[in-house]
Amino acid sequence: MTDVHAPKLVAALREVATLTSIGYVLEWDEQTQMPPGGADNRAQQKALIARLAHARLTDPALGDVLAAAEDEAAGDAPDSDRRAIARQARRAYDRAVKLPGSLVEEFARTTALAHHAWVEARQHADTSRFSPWLEKVLGLCQQKAACLQVPGQPLYDALVDEFEPGETTAGLTEALGSLRAPLSALVQKVGDSGRAPRRDVLSRAFPVAAQETFGREAARALGYDFDRGRLDVSVHPFSITLGPGDSRITTRYHAERFGDAFFGVLHETGHALYEQGLLPEYYGTGLGEACSMGVHESQSRLWENLVGRSPAFWQHFFPRARAHFPGVLDDVTEREWVAAANDIRPSPIRVEADEATYNLHILLRFELEQALVSGALKPADVGEAWDARLRDLLGITPENAAVGCLQDVHWAAGLFGYFPTYALGNLIASQLFEAARAELGDLDADFARGEFSRLRDWLRRNVHRHGQRYSARELVQRATGAPLSADALLRHLHAKSANYFGV
């Protein structure tokens, strides 16, 4: 129990966490409920909470309590509760004291307003409406990075480190860069194979109400506890924890596309299972928080892709799909359905991309945002650079900016450095899933019965319950017995192209 160790530190950290969680309530409401008239005031509310949370975290008294806790824990093992809590608190404290409160507040206010500008720009597919906001937000991110930068290291490292503690541009370039050549070759081979699934089976009239019911059923089957969560609609799907016992997810429905909402729900459920698997007694400390965004994404990707697109999963769920959409799938075989869910094909939108090309979408963003942060690329030139890079990587051109450089919410939110964690999540997901299968044996038989608890419990044991006790790379090493690499993901994708495209 953390309450026994360093109670003063834990109490102070919980107050920071409570303030931060209030910010999440404001965020969730803004994205799912708030009427347009509330936007300006919401920006004020978020800015104030951000400032207060920052002030609380940088309170010199907290620094004293932290130093005392570090002294007390000095003799403990590095992965003991006391050491881990003090270490993560030190990291948060040191980062926070480097940032002026005024910058934190300005960041919160500007990104709240930039979000609305982005929504509007996207609606009109007009980059010029968003460019001034991108410039503002980027400027704030650069200021932030300059405060946090380790001398001699790239500015971008300081941004990456927020989402993926300890990770660097170099480390990411190595891990993700190794995907590029094999994936380009794979996508090319698939295209050349001349084979394609029956794509029409996922693009039919799927009534939204039935999509919602089916999505809830699947989320519940994976283990999502609706008494400690809820599912809503938002423009950009997300998962968010408003406090222990309250981890919510959102999705968006398209009346003629099955995959958007269904695989989106599986994805967000994966995130939420991680959050619901954190130990509440550690709330407020690093041990009660997800390890990194890459590890977080590994959980969503694992459930969405490795489980949710598997033939075994659909052995159970395809008959359920038929029941939820009477008549719609009469001419479709289970095999055709699964093949369609495992398509590989270049497309402009990241969140709709298949498992293989998805990583190329991330490489594009990873490159562009390094260029933006270093100043090599101007915000006004992003649209052109985007389109050129996409042609280069995937051989396609987006129809307009709404499905091009304006498609993602992240830059408006100031989340530079976040995108690479998505591809990292894909690596980790495959590596964890291989290890789980090796340890647990025939998971397909479980899935075919609609039974996911053995896998979920394995993830709880090997990932969720550790919080930030280990770094992401340590966690992967401990859970899988091997260092983080792209091997498992590439094995999975090659098996997939062989199974569904014969190449």
Next chain:
Amino acid sequence: MTDVHAPKLVAALREVATLTSIGYVLEWDEQTQMPPGGADNRAQQKALIARLAHARLTDPALGDVLAAAEDEAAGDAPDSDRRAIARQARRAYDRAVKLPGSLVEEFARTTALAHHAWVEARQHADTSRFSPWLEKVLGLCQQKAACLQVPGQPLYDALVDEFEPGETTAGLTEALGSLRAPLSALVQKVGDSGRAPRRDVLSRAFPVAAQETFGREAARALGYDFDRGRLDVSVHPFSITLGPGDSRITTRYHAERFGDAFFGVLHETGHALYEQGLLPEYYGTGLGEACSMGVHESQSRLWENLVGRSPAFWQHFFPRARAHFPGVLDDVTEREWVAAANDIRPSPIRVEADEATYNLHILLRFELEQALVSGALKPADVGEAWDARLRDLLGITPENAAVGCLQDVHWAAGLFGYFPTYALGNLIASQLFEAARAELGDLDADFARGEFSRLRDWLRRNVHRHGQRYSARELVQRATGAPLSADALLRHLHAKSANYFGV
């Protein structure tokens, strides 16, 4: 523009308002969205925000800024911007400094938890589950009242003053007490008349989706701006402002009762029109805030009862009701429908009570909570006292505690002193409506066309835009040319009993 006057005071007050409004976001979410698992953490969040808002308001620096603003405004007219803003800030500041922060925080935390105990107790119709919480909350209210009490005045006055500034137990006893004999006589006469409307017409199968659509249509017609608000479902309907530009309302639907949701929506719309009619440039100051809870309730009651139950209103809306509920009202005439909406009949539940007996429900609560606050009545004995008093006032006995002493959310929320403002609202509503009709002429012709803007604008001019520039009694005097009294309400109710019951 208030920004010109005392900018430092206004900035400080806005920060308090922003913190308070964040508490409202937490409250709205809790009542309409939050999964059960979030309850404990929500209590922590609300307690923290309450403590921070209190700390900000009682900051000695704010006291200095306030004193300076008072000096600057000393020569201005009493109802000038500067004087009114300083006066209301002084009131808020002085009240806040009398309350220890620990009490404020404890109050927020306890009432958040008590709310959930109340929900459960009501579900089980079990007073014993709620009594311990009632005792806790009452104890905190008594502590609070003791801090605020004017020496020599009743403890209860200090609680009333929070909701109805300047009002007293004596003033309320006079204003509301004058209703008792005439209303008891009226209810008796109506009962003796042997006449009754066709009550079945409001209790039929009204599909919830159509109820919602119709309710939204009516709210929009009255002038509720959905771009600055929204309508949701909650156990106990309410209206709440999450900040300028974001005034939300809730209702609850009963698939076989038309009135619950529809008149509830009109009621909450009345509240929200007041909030949407406050001037945003005064946000954070007393001039941007509703005058009192009694005046607030006058706005809801005016639209719900004086407009929404009038024959003219239904000239426009009865054909709309027929269209929204095809076939359901084929055997009902407009006259029968309006008569049913104007029924007078003793019933156990306040929020479902008719316009006449409603005030007797309030008198019951007004008496009981005075006894609770003074200590004359023990929380454990409330159920019995409630039932006895209800028999006495209305000649009926509630079937169980869920429709008896557990029916209202208020005591769990620590809102002792709030109930009398409901009856006060009825008085003010009738008095304002008489004055508006006298000034504007034939409003019935407007209503019959579904046109409400002349009345709404009159209320904006005479009530909304003033915020707290005047006290409630001053506001009524200025708007109607007469001091506050029960005369207009009694005239209205007597006319009603004559029209619909011939007595």
